[in-house]
Amino acid sequence: MSSDRAASGARFAGKTVVVTGAASGIGRATALAFAGEGAVVYAADIDADGLAATVAASNGEIRTQISDVTNTEDIRALMDRAAAETGGIDVVFNNAGAGGDRAPIDEIEPAGWDRTMDLLLRSVAFGIRYAVPHMKGRESTRTGGAAIINTSSVAAVGPGYSPSAYAVAKGGVLHLTKIAAADLARYGIRVAAVQPGFINTNIFTRALEITGDAETMAKAAIAQMSQMAQPVARGGQPEDIAQAVLYLASEAAGFVTGTSLIVDGGLTIGPRDSWDPNSPGLLESLEQFAAQPAG
Numbered sequence: 001m002s003s004d005r006a007a008s009g010a011r012f013a014g015k016t017v018v019v020t021g022a023a024s025g026i027g028r029a030t031a032l033a034f035a036g037e038g039a040v041v042y043a044a045d046i047d048a049d050g051l052a053a054t055v056a057a058s059n060g061e062i063r064t065q066i067s068d069v070t071n072t073e074d075i076r077a078l079m080d081r082a083a084a085e086t087g088g089i090d091v092v093f094n095n096a097g098a099g100g101d102r103a104p105i106d107e108i109e110p111a112g113w114d115r116t117m118d119l120l121l122r123s124v125a126f127g128i129r130y131a132v133p134h135m136k137g138r139e140s141t142r143t144g145g146a147a148i149i150n151t152s153s154v155a156a157v158g159p160g161y162s163p164s165a166y167a168v169a170k171g172g173v174l175h176l177t178k179i180a181a182a183d184l185a186r187y188g189i190r191v192a193a194v195q196p197g198f199i200n201t202n203i204f205t206r207a208l209e210i211t212g213d214a215e216t217m218a219k220a221a222i223a224q225m226s227q228m229a230q231p232v233a234r235g236g237q238p239e240d241i242a243q244a245v246l247y248l249a250s251e252a253a254g255f256v257t258g259t260s261l262i263v264d265g266g267l268t269i270g271p272r273d274s275w276d277p278n279s280p281g282l283l284e285s286l287e288q289f290a291a292q293p294a295g
């Protein structure tokens with residue numbers, strides 16, 4: 001870290017950060033957090049209004065780009081622009097996403113499968129592919145601050161958290177993260193993933209295509225459900241994930257690569273009865289069953 005940067009006290013002063021899916025939810029919160037700590041942020045999304053709202057919420061430097069992560073030329077143009085305007089890229093957060101095809105594995109059609117993989121997995125591969133040439137040789141590659149962070153999910157832990165195609169794609173993101181970390185270590189670029197739990201964003205109403213008055217009601221219900229879904233007794237917020245991403249991207253995480261940070265308020269600790277005293281466990285349920293009168 002140069003003395004100028006150290007003097008500024010901001011962890012990302014002088015750094016160029018690219019964030020995809022920055023018009024809403026986790027991406028917006030992370031773009032705001034990086035900009036708030038001094039980075040020049042390239043905020044990319046397909047939602048122009050949402051990007052404008054992200055910029056309006058920031059006191060820092062956020063430059064927007066309409067970019068569809070399912071289009072590799074859009075990804076390339078995004079990375080090339082960030083590098084051309086600032087001299088290179090220090091951090092990339094491959095985060096854009098949506099619920100994907102909701103069909104179970106025995107009903108899904110090829111087009112829905114491909115669309116989901118393109119959006120959630122291929123996008124991350126090419127976010128890495130087109131950023132890396134602009135990340136080599138930066139000061140951050142020597143100080144530990146060159147990093148690529150990918151958004152996976154608790155859906156990668158096992159079944160039950162999401163539709164099938166989404167879960168497989170997010171599992172792929174974890175494996176891609178490890179492979180890329182090994183390939184890119186020689187350049188001083190670290191690669192890590194974040195696995196959000198139940199985070200209160202627009203992703204659920206969008207996935208279920210709930211709009212109008214129903215959307216307001218659904219969002220209130222989701223906010224309430226999110227408070228009770230996990231051991232930590234409050235709803236997960238986009239800022240919870242943003243703080244994890246900033247840590248992984250920072251020089252403090254200089255010895256962290258190829259790994260993933262679960263940020264889920266304990267959602268994946270185990271079956272509900274392992275942490276909820278009001279939830280009957282398997283043993284208790286069996287005892288109740290055994291105590292029932294026969295017949």
Ligand SMILES: NC(=O)c1ccc[n+]([C@@H]2O[C@H](COP(=O)([O-])OP(=O)(O)OC[C@H]3O[C@@H](n4cnc5c(N)ncnc54)[C@H](O)[C@@H]3O)[C@@H](O)[C@H]2O)c1
Nearest residue numbers: 021023024025026046068069096097153196199201202203
């Ligand atoms: N919210 C959760 O509970 C949760 C849990 C685990 C993982 N995630 C993941 O977090 C990431 C962010 O989701 P979120 O919860 O903030 O949802 P969100 O809907 O609030 O934000 C997602 C953003 O991605 C953008 N996007 C969608 N398709 C795009 C495309 N083709 N190109 C560019 N941008 C596109 C959307 O316009 C939106 O701004 C996603 O990868 C999601 O799978 C979310």
